Structures are given as C-alpha cells and as structure tokens.
Amino acid sequence: MVTVALVGLGDIGRGAHLPALLRSPEVRVVAVADPVAEHRDAVAPLLSDGVAVGASLDDALAAGPDGVVLATPPWATPELTIQALRAGRFVLAEKPVATSVAAAAVYDRLTDAERERLQIGLTYRHDPALARLKSWIGDGVLGGPLLVRAHVYDERRDPANPEHLDRIRRTLAHGTPVVHEGAHVFDWLAHLLGPGALSVDDAWALRTDAGLPAPNLTGARLHHPGGHRVLAEFGWLTDTLPRCELTFLGPRGLATLDGGTFALRLRTSARAEDVEFPGERGPRCFDLQVARFAALVRGDAAAPAPDPDLAAGLAALAVAERVATLAMDGVTA
Ligand SMILES: NC(=O)c1ccc[n+]([C@@H]2O[C@H](COP(=O)([O-])OP(=O)(O)OC[C@H]3O[C@@H](n4cnc5c(N)ncnc54)[C@H](O)[C@@H]3O)[C@@H](O)[C@H]2O)c1
The missing domain is CATH 3.30.360.10 (Dihydrodipicolinate Reductase; domain 2)
Known part of the structure; x- marks a missing residue:
C-alpha cells in the first residue's frame, strides 16, 4: 500500500482526487489538508479513523506519507511542490504547473532526482x-x-x-x-x-x-x-x-x-x-492517474519515470x- 496525503480540498480535491484515492486498492490516505475549515469539514465524513486532518502541507507531511497529491490553485502549487519534493516525497501536482512561464521558473531549483518524483495532473492523458x-x-x-x-x-x-x-x-x-x-x-x-x-x-x-x-x-x-x-x-x-x-x-x-x-x-x-x-471519463481518468502515481511511488518497472512529467506540463x-x-x-x- 502506498500512503498518500491530499492537500487542497476544493472542488477537484474533494470531488475527484479524494474519491479516486479512496477507491484505489493500491493507496491508503493518511492525511488531508486545507486552510479552509469548511473544506476540511466537508470531507470529514468520508475519512476513516486515524486520517490526519490539517490546515497546511506541513501538517500533511507530518503524517509521513510516501506521496502527496496537490489539488491546489496554480498560484500556490509550485512552492508546495518544491517543498514536498524537498521533504523526500513523491508528488502528483495539479495542472497548470504555474500561472505563467515566468512563475514556473521556480521549478529550475529542482534537481533531476526531485523531478523524477514529480507527476503532473494532466489527468485525461491517461484515458x-x-x-x-x-x-x-x-x-x-x-x-x-x-x-x-x-x-x-x-x-x-x-x-x-x-x-x-x-x-x-x-x-x-x-x-x-x-x-x-x-x-x-x-x-x-x-x-x-x-x-x-x-x-x-x-x-x-x-x-x-x-x-x-x-x-x-x-x-x-x-x-x-x-x-x-x-x-x-x-x-x-x-x-x-x-x-x-x-x-x-x-x-x-x-x-x-x-x-x-x-x-x-x-x-x-x-x-x-x-x-x-x-x-465515466472523469472517474476513469482519475483512477488511472492514481494507479500510475502508485506505480511511480512503488518504483514499478513499468513506471520508471513520471508520466506526464514536469516537461510535459511546462510545454503545455x-x-x-x-x-x-x-x-x-x-x-x-
Ligand atoms: N485535472 C483536472 O482535470 C482538473 C480539473 C479541475 C481543476 N483542476 C486544477 O486543480 C486545481 C484546483 O482547482 P479547484 O477547482 O479544485 O480549485 P478550488 O479553489 O476549488 O480548490 C483549491 C483548494 O486549495 C486550497 N488551498 C489553497 N492554497 C493552499 C495551500 N497553500 N495549502 C493547502 N491548500 C491550499 C484552497 O483552500 C482550496 O480548498 C487548479 O489548478 C485547477 O486548474 C484540474
């Protein structure tokens, strides 16, 4: 079982990522986080006992997940991605990778090894x-x-x-x-x-x-x-x-x-x-995306590199x- 934290419990976080993570037989959700109390409250009934519920990425990292799913807005995602990768986690980060090419320059700070742990949520590519x-x-x-x-x-x-x-x-x-x-x-x-x-x-x-x-x-x-x-x-x-x-x-x-x-x-x-x-296209793609991310985290031979990767996100x-x-x-x- 790959352990995962979901950060960002807005529309797509609670509507698509969380259901897909909870449906997956390969993944166990160990933490969720969002600064907005209403958003945390909205997912509480879906979570099993022991799932840590926090306000920030730091709170989610404290639960020690293998991977972090970032369903955050594109103006917040780049710094959160870098922070989670620096903490040694695998990251599935929502698209777009930033609000502009200039804003995406922060990714230049990533090492090759960190990039190898970053999958981009270009979800429908998996269909x-x-x-x-x-x-x-x-x-x-x-x-x-x-x-x-x-x-x-x-x-x-x-x-x-x-x-x-x-x-x-x-x-x-x-x-x-x-x-x-x-x-x-x-x-x-x-x-x-x-x-x-x-x-x-x-x-x-x-x-x-x-x-x-x-x-x-x-x-x-x-x-x-x-x-x-x-x-x-x-x-x-x-x-x-x-x-x-x-x-x-x-x-x-x-x-x-x-x-x-x-x-x-x-x-x-x-x-x-x-x-x-x-x-349905949505759940089908989110399920396939989770499976691909779990394979990357496990280091499966069939998933030697993230797909789609940061380069694909930057090119788009x-x-x-x-x-x-x-x-x-x-x-x-
Ligand atoms: N892959 C897809 O098919 C798909 C579909 C829809 C949206 N998206 C993308 O997902 C991202 C989120 O979209 P949304 O519609 O869910 O937005 P949203 O505003 O509904 O949700 C974003 C959530 O992130 C939280 N948040 C903001 N800053 C945070 C931080 N620093 N730490 C933790 N949580 C933080 C907000 O409180 C909010 O709950 C966007 O980039 C959007 O383009 C992707």
Missing part, C-alpha cells in the same frame, strides 16, 4: 481514448497532414450557482480559459501529433461581459512541425455553450473526440467505428501562455 486516437493517427488511418479543430467549452454561467460563478471569476482573474484548459488540450495535442512543439500563428480573445476580470472566450491558429494545422477555441461563462469536441481531419478520414465523454468516432471511406470506453503551459499573450495584444476592451 484509453487518447491511446486509441494516437494509434489511428500514428498508423496513418486518417492520412496526413491533419487539420485539428479543438472546441473546448466548459463552465457554463449558471446564475443559480453563485459559488461556481465566483470560483470561475477568481480563476479567470489569473488568466483567460486557455491558461487553464489549454494545459490539458495542448498536452493532448503534443502527445497525439508527435515530436515537435506547436507554434502559435495568431490568436484572439473576447470578453462577453464587461464585468469579467478577463476575456472569457479565446482562440488561436497554430501549426505543428509535422505539417498539421490546429484551430483551437476555449470558452467559459456564457449561458449556453457550444459543443465541446476535437476533430482530426486528414485526407483519408475524420476522427472526432467528444470533449465531455471522450467517446470516439472514426469515419473513413472504408471504415466506420464508434468507440466508448466503460465508465508555454503554448497556452503564447496564445494568451498574443490574444491579449489584440484586446482593447
């Missing part, structure tokens, strides 16, 4: 749908080059849920949706399209409500050294949202990834395939920031 899509692309089922259209819309504005609106507004104050959602999407694209970084050709942003702290809709045109083109859009906080999906169009076929469920659809002149993997952040910067250059209101 079997991405592996299937990667094999379709790699095997040439779609042909190439590809036109990728990524329409990533989430966080619908719901006036009946002021807590949600408040939380997303606060997140927006730290960057447009591409900084937060792009961490996932640009990681998927790097993984799917193969070696070489995405370059941003141009970008745009739009604030649909003057009261919002930053534009809530943004997008970009990008290209990949493999010859692929990407049109990416990200949006939050409109009363209705467009469909969330990614399409991969090549000369031989079209693959569609449903952004919500990760159901896959393949159409070529010779083949029609619809693929759905068991269970760099593309997302480039989009955000170029987009804001053109924003006057």
Whole structure:
C-alpha cells in the first residue's frame, strides 16, 4: 500500500482526487489538508479513523506519507511542490504547473532526482481514448497532414450557482480559459501529433461581459512541425455553450473526440467505428492517474519515470501562455 496525503480540498480535491484515492486498492490516505475549515469539514465524513486532518502541507507531511497529491490553485502549487519534493516525497501536482512561464521558473531549483518524483495532473492523458486516437493517427488511418479543430467549452454561467460563478471569476482573474484548459488540450495535442512543439500563428480573445476580470472566450491558429494545422477555441461563462469536441481531419478520414465523454468516432471511406470506453471519463481518468502515481511511488518497472512529467506540463503551459499573450495584444476592451 502506498500512503498518500491530499492537500487542497476544493472542488477537484474533494470531488475527484479524494474519491479516486479512496477507491484505489493500491493507496491508503493518511492525511488531508486545507486552510479552509469548511473544506476540511466537508470531507470529514468520508475519512476513516486515524486520517490526519490539517490546515497546511506541513501538517500533511507530518503524517509521513510516501506521496502527496496537490489539488491546489496554480498560484500556490509550485512552492508546495518544491517543498514536498524537498521533504523526500513523491508528488502528483495539479495542472497548470504555474500561472505563467515566468512563475514556473521556480521549478529550475529542482534537481533531476526531485523531478523524477514529480507527476503532473494532466489527468485525461491517461484515458484509453487518447491511446486509441494516437494509434489511428500514428498508423496513418486518417492520412496526413491533419487539420485539428479543438472546441473546448466548459463552465457554463449558471446564475443559480453563485459559488461556481465566483470560483470561475477568481480563476479567470489569473488568466483567460486557455491558461487553464489549454494545459490539458495542448498536452493532448503534443502527445497525439508527435515530436515537435506547436507554434502559435495568431490568436484572439473576447470578453462577453464587461464585468469579467478577463476575456472569457479565446482562440488561436497554430501549426505543428509535422505539417498539421490546429484551430483551437476555449470558452467559459456564457449561458449556453457550444459543443465541446476535437476533430482530426486528414485526407483519408475524420476522427472526432467528444470533449465531455471522450467517446470516439472514426469515419473513413472504408471504415466506420464508434468507440466508448466503460465508465465515466472523469472517474476513469482519475483512477488511472492514481494507479500510475502508485506505480511511480512503488518504483514499478513499468513506471520508471513520471508520466506526464514536469516537461510535459511546462510545454503545455508555454503554448497556452503564447496564445494568451498574443490574444491579449489584440484586446482593447
Ligand atoms: N485535472 C483536472 O482535470 C482538473 C480539473 C479541475 C481543476 N483542476 C486544477 O486543480 C486545481 C484546483 O482547482 P479547484 O477547482 O479544485 O480549485 P478550488 O479553489 O476549488 O480548490 C483549491 C483548494 O486549495 C486550497 N488551498 C489553497 N492554497 C493552499 C495551500 N497553500 N495549502 C493547502 N491548500 C491550499 C484552497 O483552500 C482550496 O480548498 C487548479 O489548478 C485547477 O486548474 C484540474
């Protein structure tokens, strides 16, 4: 059994990480921590006797866990990550790895040995749908080059849920949706399209409500050294949202990834395939992520290095920031 502390009991900490950790037969939760008493109280009924409940990472480390899961905001995560790694723990740290490339420079302080203990919470990378899509692309089922259209819309504005609106507004104050959602999407694209970084050709942003702290809709045109083109859009906080999906169009076929469920659809002149993997995408990916982290902590031969690693998190952040910067250059209101 790998022992784990969960630090950060907000939305994703208590909604996804804690349930996945408690479901895992490979992991035992020994501590949880959050500075907000309400957040600690909300998880108390789920915890078995003996789990230490504290306010800080220091409190969680005192329980002596093998690993620490950081479900903290990106402005807090870098320093907490460094502290937990310096304390000799394995760390699964939420994405994005920082709020900016400049803020991520603190990771330069890490030694190679410390980096080898750091897995990044690019959770959906673990989904079997991405592996299937990667094999379709790699095997040439779609042909190439590809036109990728990524329409990533989430966080619908719901006036009946002021807590949600408040939380997303606060997140927006730290960057447009591409900084937060792009961490996932640009990681998927790097993984799917193969070696070489995405370059941003141009970008745009739009604030649909003057009261919002930053534009809530943004997008970009990008290209990949493999010859692929990407049109990416990200949006939050409109009363209705467009469909969330990614399409991969090549000369031989079209693959569609449903952004919500990760159901896959393949159409070529010779083949029609619809693929759905068991269970819901969220729990499925969080469970696989915990299993991968447990294997890293145990030092399994199949998990000799963290996956996804810090380099993947930094690469996705760099593309997302480039989009955000170029987009804001053109924003006057
Ligand atoms: N992997 C995914 O699919 C996924 C999904 C949603 C959110 N996220 C990421 O998870 C992170 C957290 O998002 P959220 O929506 O849960 O935010 P949140 O604000 O709801 O929760 C963050 C929690 O961290 C706590 N916290 C803040 N500073 C702390 C510190 N120094 N020590 C301990 N706890 C601290 C806060 O009190 C809060 O409870 C963000 O980076 C977000 O982008 C990832």
